Amino acid sequence: MARAIILMLDSFGVGASADAEDFGDVGANTFGHIAEACAAGKANIDRQGPLKLPNLEKLGLGLLAEESGGERPAGFSFNGPCQALYGYAQEKSRGKDTPSGHWEIAGVPVLFDWHYFPTTVPTFPADFIEQIINEANLPGILGDCHASGTEIIARLGEEHMASGKPIFYTSADSVLQIAAHEETFGLEPLLALCELARQKLDDHGLRVGRVIARPFLGSNAENFKRTGNRRDYSVLPPAPTVLDKLVSAGGEVISIGKIADIYAHQGITQKVKASGNDAIFDATLEAIKTAPEQSIIFPNFVDFDMEYGHRRNVAGYAKALEDFDQRLPELIAALQPGDRVFIAADHGCDPTWPGTDHTREYIPVICFGPDLNIAEYDSANIGLRTSFADIGQSIASHLGLPATDYGESFLPRQ
Ligand SMILES: O=P(O)(O)O[C@H]1O[C@H](CO)[C@@H](O)[C@H]1O
Numbered sequence: 050m051a052r053a054i055i056l057m058l059d060s061f062g063v064g065a066s067a068d069a070e071d072f073g074d075v076g077a078n079t080f081g082h083i084a085e086a087c088a089a090g091k092a093n094i095d096r097q098g099p100l101k102l103p104n105l106e107k108l109g110l111g112l113l114a115e116e117s118g119g120e121r122p123a124g125f126s127f128n129g130p131c132q133a134l135y136g137y138a139q140e141k142s143r144g145k146d147t148p149s150g151h152w153e154i155a156g157v158p159v160l161f162d163w164h165y166f167p168t169t170v171p172t173f174p175a176d177f178i179e180q181i182i183n184e185a186n187l188p189g190i191l192g193d194c195h196a197s198g199t200e201i202i203a204r205l206g207e208e209h210m211a212s213g214k215p216i217f218y219t220s221a222d223s224v225l226q227i228a229a230h231e232e233t234f235g236l237e238p239l240l241a242l243c244e245l246a247r248q249k250l251d252d253h254g255l256r257v258g259r260v261i262a263r264p265f266l267g268s269n270a271e272n273f274k275r276t277g278n279r280r281d282y283s284v285l286p287p288a289p290t291v292l293d294k295l296v297s298a299g300g301e302v303i304s305i306g307k308i309a310d311i312y313a314h315q316g317i318t319q320k321v322k323a324s325g326n327d328a329i330f331d332a333t334l335e336a337i338k339t340a341p342e343q344s345i346i347f348p349n350f351v352d353f354d355m356e357y358g359h360r361r362n363v364a365g366y367a368k369a370l371e372d373f374d375q376r377l378p379e380l381i382a383a384l385q386p387g388d389r390v391f392i393a394a395d396h397g398c399d400p401t402w403p404g405t406d407h408t409r410e411y412i413p414v415i416c417f418g419p420d421l422n423i424a425e426y427d428s429a430n431i432g433l434r435t436s437f438a439d440i441g442q443s444i445a446s447h448l449g450l451p452a453t454d455y456g457e458s459f460l461p462r463q
Pocket residue numbers: 147196197198199219220221222223224226261355359405406
């Protein structure tokens with residue numbers, strides 16, 4: 050039995066990476082700063098005191114974060130021995146966005162430049178917007194600027210409901226986001242509009258990573274809330290990922306949450322819809338119980354990023370981490386011999402950092418399994434990995450798949 054389970058903690062960075070200066074992120078540290086705030090009593094909403102992640106800590110989280118961030122996060126003191134391989138990885142891809150991080154983890158770094166929209170207003174090309182307005186028969190659009198998604202629906206949501214004009218915005222990532230009310234505008238029209246926008250961007254030769262549908266509900270600025278019906282329209286990864294290689298070899302790739310969207314539905318054999326970290330955890334446990342041999346089970350825990358990192362909500366992020374940690378024993382108990390669990394992230398999103406964007410950071414790399422014998426390694430510490438692709442290459446080795454073009458495996462080839 051050989052299976053791989055990738056627990057993607059979306060945005061859980063462990064310290065500014067060597068190239069953070071290029072991104073204005075020197076000093077960022079998602080994990081380190083959350084731990085620091087908790088230890089200082091500054092994150093006591095729905096939780097209390099120092100950050101407690103005992104299960105992740107036993108897997109080497111504190112030890113690896115000391116190496117990646119320069120000091121042991123506040124409140125973490127476990128010195129091993131660890132029942133896991135632990136290290137940290139630097140991103141080769143040029144962007145600190147979600148697709149770049151995910152694709153690189155699957156063995157395909159993004160070595161081209163995405164198209165980013167300028168911070169000037171309007172931000173989107175006039176001819177592109179004109180075409181969209183004409184073809185979708187819209188009364189116009191709102192926004193056309195850089196914004197935080199929750200802030201812009203509070204600011205423009207009521208005008209949107211009254212006028213029927215959808216809200217177009219972007220961020221420091223290569224994204225075009227369209228927010229619209231799920232009832233007054235309608236979910237299906239919003240999804241159709243996003244598909245049209247995806248097509249037009251591609252026609253214009255604009256290499257925009259994702260068009261994202263952002264439906265919301267509510268009646269006024271005080272109570273607008275985004276729903277779980279978000280959809281991402283991604284371009285295809287530029288080369289076959291380890292997911293594609295497993296599908297070609299007849300295996301199963303089970304997407305849980307937004308994974309399928311991030312890989313543009315390529316290299317995926319089953320899609321499990323789940324929204325919210327807890328539901329995603331439940332779906333992951335279910336897949337672990339039922340997935341056949343030669344499977345990749347791949348959940349993305351998006352709340353860390355979407356609900357807490359971008360919202361700069363330190364206490365919320367800390368609580369979500371503690372909730373995740375508390376459930377890890379359930380997952381460990383469900384594992385079967387031959388399973389390898391990888392805990393990783395796709396970029397940072399330090400909730401103490403200025404702005405609302407991602408931060409260029411190292412990611413944690415933790416690997417364990419019931420029959421992974423750490424004694425066979427010189428050390429459980431696998432140190433600095435020079436690409437996230439080491440994870441994809443290790444999965445290729447473990448599942449006996451053709452090697453990916455990038456990355457060095459830290460697992461033996463089966
Ligand atoms: O502020 P919201 O809409 O959550 O946007 C965030 O979500 C986008 C996609 O993950 C990112 O580019 C980031 O800006």
